[in-house]
Each structure stands twice: as structure tokens, then as C-alpha cells.
Amino acid sequence: MNDRISLEALKSNRRSLLKGMGAAAIGISFAGLAGCGGGESAKVGADGKLAATGEAPELNFYNWDTYIGETTLEDYKGASGTNVKMSLFANNDELFAKLRAGNPGFDVIVPSNDFVERMVQSDMILPLDMAQIPNFKNIDPAFTDVAYDPGRKYSMPYTWLVLGIGYRKSKVKPEPDSWKVLFDSDQYKGRIALLSEAGDLFRLYGKYLGKSVNELNAADIKRIEAMMIKQKPFVKAFHEDNGQDLLVKGEVDLVLEYNGDIAQKMVEDPDIGFVVPKEGSQLNSDSLCIPKGAPHPKNAHAFINYLLDGNVGKGITEAIQYPTPNGKVKELMGEEYSNNQVIFPRADVLSKCEYAKFNADIQPLFEEAFTRVRAA
Amino acid sequence: MQDWKTQRSAFAAIATAPTLWLLLFFIIPLAIVWAYSFGSNDGLTSIKISGTFANYARALEPLYLQIFGKSVAVAALTTLICLIVGFPVALAISFATPKWKPWLLLLIMLPFWTNLLIRTYALLSLLGTRGVVNQGAEWFWGAFGLAGMFGPFEPLPLLYNNFAVIFGLVYVHLPFMVLPLYAALDRLDKSLIEASLDLGAGHWTTITRIVAPLAAPGIISGLIITFVPALGSYLTPDLMGGTDSQMIANVVERQFKRANDWPFGAALSFLLMYATFILIALQALRNRKAEAGR
Numbered sequence: 039m040n041d042r043i044s045l046e047a048l049k050s051n052r053r054s055l056l057k058g059m060g061a062a063a064i065g066i067s068f069a070g071l072a073g074c075g076g077g078e079s080a081k082v083g084a085d086g087k088l089a090a091t092g093e094a095p096e097l098n099f100y101n102w103d104t105y106i107g108e109t110t111l112e113d114y115k116g117a118s119g120t121n122v123k124m125s126l127f128a129n130n131d132e133l134f135a136k137l138r139a140g141n142p143g144f145d146v147i148v149p150s151n152d153f154v155e156r157m158v159q160s161d162m163i164l165p166l167d168m169a170q171i172p173n174f175k176n177i178d179p180a181f182t183d184v185a186y187d188p189g190r191k192y193s194m195p196y197t198w199l200v201l202g203i204g205y206r207k208s209k210v211k212p213e214p215d216s217w218k219v220l221f222d223s224d225q226y227k228g229r230i231a232l233l234s235e236a237g238d239l240f241r242l243y244g245k246y247l248g249k250s251v252n253e254l255n256a257a258d259i260k261r262i263e264a265m266m267i268k269q270k271p272f273v274k275a276f277h278e279d280n281g282q283d284l285l286v287k288g289e290v291d292l293v294l295e296y297n298g299d300i301a302q303k304m305v306e307d308p309d310i311g312f313v314v315p316k317e318g319s320q321l322n323s324d325s326l327c328i329p330k331g332a333p334h335p336k337n338a339h340a341f342i343n344y345l346l347d348g349n350v351g352k353g354i355t356e357a358i359q360y361p362t363p364n365g366k367v368k369e370l371m372g373e374e375y376s377n378n379q380v381i382f383p384r385a386d387v388l389s390k391c392e393y394a395k396f397n398a399d400i401q402p403l404f405e406e407a408f409t410r411v412r413a414a
Numbered sequence: 415m416q417d418w419k420t421q422r423s424a425f426a427a428i429a430t431a432p433t434l435w436l437l438l439f440f441i442i443p444l445a446i447v448w449a450y451s452f453g454s455n456d457g458l459t460s461i462k463i464s465g466t467f468a469n470y471a472r473a474l475e476p477l478y479l480q481i482f483g484k485s486v487a488v489a490a491l492t493t494l495i496c497l498i499v500g501f502p503v504a505l506a507i508s509f510a511t512p513k514w515k516p517w518l519l520l521l522i523m524l525p526f527w528t529n530l531l532i533r534t535y536a537l538l539s540l541l542g543t544r545g546v547v548n549q550g551a552e553w554f555w556g557a558f559g560l561a562g563m564f565g566p567f568e569p570l571p572l573l574y575n576n577f578a579v580i581f582g583l584v585y586v587h588l589p590f591m592v593l594p595l596y597a598a599l600d601r602l603d604k605s606l607i608e609a610s611l612d613l614g615a616g617h618w619t620t621i622t623r624i625v626a627p628l629a630a631p632g633i634i635s636g637l638i639i640t641f642v643p644a645l646g647s648y649l650t651p652d653l654m655g656g657t658d659s660q661m662i663a664n665v666v667e668r669q670f671k672r673a674n675d676w677p678f679g680a681a682l683s684f685l686l687m688y689a690t691f692i693l694i695a696l697q698a699l700r701n702r703k704a705e706a707g708r
Contacts, residue, residue: 131671160458275574288544405673412660
């Protein structure tokens with residue numbers, strides 16, 4: 039997800055640059071002005087034609103960067119006549135902030151699992167009409183009924199990820215199999231980088247302590263905070279989801295990262311390994327949703343259905359190299375992909391992994407505790 | 415020059431557009447964020463403005479005061495280093511020949527044309543464990559046979575610590591210091607310097623007793639214009655800092671994003687803003703006093 043962070047940082051940068059110019063500038067968000075001419079409920083497209091769905095042949099897709107096949111959108115235009123306009127967001131917070139004050143005209147969005155929950159709770163997502171998404175049958179049964187969206191009422195899985203330990207094989211021996219090397223040991227002093235996401239860190243420490251990622255209470259947070267402060271001198275940096283770069287550059291020998299990010303780097307550097315520790319880990323899944331107020335809900339259903347098609351999904355997966363929740367795609371991708379233990383960790387380890395539930399009350403506690411850890 | 419009071423309609427015609435712009439895109443959004451700082455989260459997407467001071471009370475807890483303190487210290491040290499490095503540079507440019515001046519100024523401003531993020535990444539590849547500096551040092555180590563005396567080469571820890579943050583901030587903010595200093599020094603009557611030197615003062619005395627007092631307004635605006643953005647920086651500590659390098663702006667960012675606690679984030683950022691206002695007000699006061707004293 040390195041591309042995401044650099045985009046985000048570019049954006050942040052614009053703000054600090056303005057500040058730097060001596061003006062006490064504040065970030066003004068032109069939400070909805072950029073990249074989406076939607077919002078109008080025009081039934082007819084610019085050329086007066088209608089899509090097969092009876093709506094104007096256009097669709098506004100709000101997606102992560104580098105998260106679609108090279109020709110997917112053109113192919114869809116060829117197949118359906120619908121013109122897809124794609125805008126990009128850098129992280130879930132940006133997505134949420136844009137839709138917070140009302141949908142500026144997006145038809146399909148791709149929030150991660152916890153934000154699916156959060157947006158459903160905030161009444162920002164339309165329930166899906168499954169009759170319009172027959173390709174749901176392609177989805178791997180492991181993803182058809184998930185805790186963050188019981189019965190798949192609001193979201194279709196697009197990709198999934200798992201957090202684990204990326205490491206340099208020649209410097210880290212034996213192969214790590216526990217979170218201990220990152221969280222509770224000075225064995226690799228000064229050669230560790232952890233993800234700077236408070237929630238993810240606390241939940242994974244919880245996993246290390248044998249707890250569910252969704253069962254942490256205030257006492258656990260206190261205990262974990264003390265553990266983090268104790269471990270802090272041995273940690274070189276909290277990285278902004280660019281851990282794979284730190285690993286490749288030799289800044290550190292162990293990083294907490296997502297499997298997809300490490301898998302991309304293993305192609306360039308065979309000395310890099312990845313493992314999901316035996317205690318289990320945290321799963322994430324980016325999902326296709328239709329936000330409330332979408333100007334073209336029928337096109338949105340048709341587009342989601344198209345993305346779940348086996349061959350279309352294959353094109354996307356070939357481009358982005360993320361684990362797919364689509365059984366058909368996995369079948370079509372061939373053995374080299376589906377037997378890759380980084381992209382698809384072992385089943386017995388995977389069974390111990392959980393999705394983090396969105397919990398509005400505990401997130402600020404994580405953040406404050408992490409602020410204390412960093413200030414300590 | 416004409417007094418604006420005698421040309422009201424012309425003045426109004428010119429001033430309306432920028433005033434409206436300022437009001438619409440600066441004052442009003444800022445006022446909204448200011449109002450948030452007296453509110454509390456009401457559900458996931460709405461904020462209730464209840465007039466509470468709880469956010470400010472929380473922002474003044476020792477944890478956050480300590481981070482404020484650290485940010486002020488980092489910004490102050492950055493500013494001081496910028497002054498020490500920037501003053502000779504500005505002085506040199508002001509004494510350069512007219513042919514060279516624009517080119518030297520261009521060199522100072524050139525980095526502004528490159529995006530801050532890209533400059534920061536460039537610094538990362540310069541200072542990294544296998545970066546240019548460490549590779550150079552390793553070559554030096556090998557070439558002069560230092561390994562025999564001091565043992566094998568250990569890469570210098572130049573990145574992911576507080577040193578890296580200060581280094582990065584000085585690098586980024588140096589032009590902010592040099593330009594106002596240059597503006598002040600360039601206006602300086604050079605004959606005063608000659609007089610001082612003629613009358614027996616040394617170079618150091620001339621700088622401390624003649625040049626510095628005369629350039630004081632420029633020095634002070636340089637200090638403020640460097641200190642204020644340095645205080646609010648968050649990209650540099652994020653990308654170059656170690657585990658304890660967070661500054662207050664990093665905490666503010668997390669409130670608006672992950673923690674989804676806009677009221678608290680607003681209170682924190684307005685505390686920063688109040689501090690900035692006080693600084694600027696103090697300088698204005700000082701200017702007025704100086705004018706009155708004339």
C-alpha cells in the first residue's frame with residue numbers, strides 16, 4: 039500500500055507547504071468538485087443514450103490508487119457502453135471524510151472492512167440488491183458471510199489482506215514464528231519497524247497475549263501500553279505503511295506489514311520472507327459498496343457484478359497482485375499464484391486470524407495510549 | 415500616495431473580491447473549526463457544539479503539554495540553527511555583486527520549486543543506513559585503513575531519530591530565514607559598516623553592534639516566519655523521525671483521521687494557533703513601540 043501513503047503524504051505536503059509560505063493556511067477541502075460530475079439525477083447521458091439499466095451510461099467510481107486492472111474500465115465501456123469515471127482516495131479516512139457531509143456523487147466506493155461497518159452504522163451505504171449481482175456465486179465461501187457485514191447485505195469483497203512479519207532471511211534466523219520478535223524481545227534491537235496505526239498495533243499485541251482482537255478492554259490497553267513502552271527502545275521506527283521499503287533498503291530487518299506489500303518486494307529481492315505468526319493476526323478486506331445518494335445505483339450494481347466476474351477479476355488480480363476473495367479468479371490465476379504462501383498463508387494460521395470490528399468507543403483509547411507510548 | 419479615504423469607491427472595487435475570498439475560504443472555515451473545538455462527537459458523523467471546555471481541558475493535560483513543549487523546543491532549535499546558518503549566507507548575498515545577486519537568491523529559492531515530499535524522500539536516500547553519506551563514510555573508512563584502528567565500519571544512525579527531524583526541518587526552513595534576513599541586510603546603509611570599520615571596530619564588533627541591531631526587524635520576522643511553520647510541521651517527523659519524534663501536528667492529524675475526534679483535534683490545533691497569534695501580536699507591539707520611540 040505504499041502508493042497510498044505517498045499520495046496521502048503529497049496531499050499533506052500541500053498543506054504544510056502553504057503553512058510554510060507564512061500564511062496560516064488551513065486545508066480547504068473541495069469535496070466533490072474534483073473528478074465527479076455526478077450529483078445531478080439526469081436520466082440521459084451526454085449523447086442522449088441510455089445504458090441497459092435504463093440510466094445514463096455513466097458511473098463514478100471512487101477507488102484506491104493502483105487498485106484496478108489495466109484495461110478493466112475500458113473493457114467495461116466496451117461491454118456495457120457505460121463510461122466509468124474513476125477518482126482516487128489515499129486512505130479510508132479520506133473516503134469517510136468526503137462522504138461524511140453527504141455523497142458528492144459517487145456510485146461505487148471501496149472501503150475496508152471496519153469502514154464498511156462504520157459507514158453502515160452512519161447510514162451512508164445502500165443495501166445491495168443481490169438479484170442484480172449474480173456473480174456473487176464466484177465468491178469463495180469463506181467470504182460470503184463475514185462478521186463485519188453479516189449476510190453480505192451491504193458489501194462485496196474485492197481483495198483481502200493479512201498483517202504479518204516481513205523479514206530479511208539472511209539476517210533473521212531462525213525464521214520467526216511469533217509476534218514475540220517484534221513485540222516482546224530485544225533480540226533484534228534497533229532492526230525493527232512497526233506500523234504506526236494505533237488500533238492495529240494494540241490488536242496485534244492482544245493477539246500475542248492470546249486475546250481476540252475485538253475483546254480488548256481498558257485494563258488490556260494499559261498492560262499493552264506498558265509492554266510497548268518497554269519495547270520502544272528496541273524499535274527503530276513506526277512506519278507509515280512503507281515498511282516494505284525500509285526492509286528492501288536495509289534500514290531494518292523486520293517489519294510489521296501487509297502480505298500484499300511484502301509479496302510485491304519478494305519478486306525483486308529473494309532474500310525477503312514473510313510469515314503470519316502462529317498466534318494469528320488481523321485480516322482486512324477492501325469491499326465494493328454503493329453509497330447512499332448514488333446517482334446511478336443500477337449501473338453501480340451492474341459494475342460490481344462485472345468486477346466479480348472470473349476473467350475480469352483475473353485481469354485485476356494480475357495487475358495488483360493482492361489476495362482475491364474470488365474463488366473463480368483464484369482458479370483461473372493458476373498454481374504459482376494460488377500456492378504462494380505469502381499471498382495465501384497456511385489454512386491453520388489463517389483460521390486464527392480475525393477481522394477487527396469497528397468500535398467507536400475504543401479507537402480514541404488506542405490513539406491516546408499510543409500517543410503516550412510515543413511521548414514516553 | 416492618495417489616502418484610501420478620499421477614493422472610497424475605487425478602494426471598495428479593488429478590495430471586495432479579496433475580502434470575500436478571505437471571508438469565504440479562510441475566516442468561515444476557520445470559524446467552523448473553532449466552533450468544533452467547543453463541541454463533542456454526537457454519533458459518528460455529527461458534532462454537537464455544546465460550548466464545553468472539555469477539549470481544551472484535555473489538551474492541557476500533562477501528556478499533551480509535554481508534546482507541545484517538545485514541539486516548541488524542536489521548532490526553537492530549528493529556528494536557532496537556521497539563524498546561525500542563514501545569517502552569514504544572507505550577509506554574503508547582500509555583499510555580492512549585482513550580477514551575482516539574483517543567481518544566488520535563485521539558488522536559495524530553487525528547492526521551493528520541488529515538492530516537499532520529494533525533497534524529504536531525497537533526504538531519506540541521502541541519510542539512510544545504505545545511503546550516500548554512509549556509503550561515502552564507509553569508502554573513507556576502507557581507503558584510509560581506519561578499520562585496523564577502530565574496528566569494522568558501523569553505519570552512522572542518521573535517520574529515524576531526533577537528529578534527523580532537526581536536520582530535515584532546518585533544510586526545509588532555511589529559505590524562510592535567509593530571505594527576510596537578506597531583505598533587511600540589503601537595505602542596510604553600507605557606509606555605516608565602513609564607518610564602523612574605519613573607526614577601529616573589528617569585524618565581529620561591527621556585526622554584533624552595527625549590523626545586527628540595524629537588521630533586527632528582519633531578524634525577528636525571519637525568526638517568526640521560520641518558527642511558526644516549524645512548530646506545525648508533521649511530514650518531516652512522520653517520515654524522518656524515530657519512535658519518540660512525534661510533534662503536536664502529528665497528534666492533531668491522528669485526531670482528525672483515525673481517532674475521529676474532530677473537536678479534540680480542533681482544540682489542539684487552535685491552541686497552536688493561539689500561540690502563533692500571541693507571537694505575532696508581540697511582534698506588532700514591539701514594532702509599534704519602536705515606531706513610537708523614533
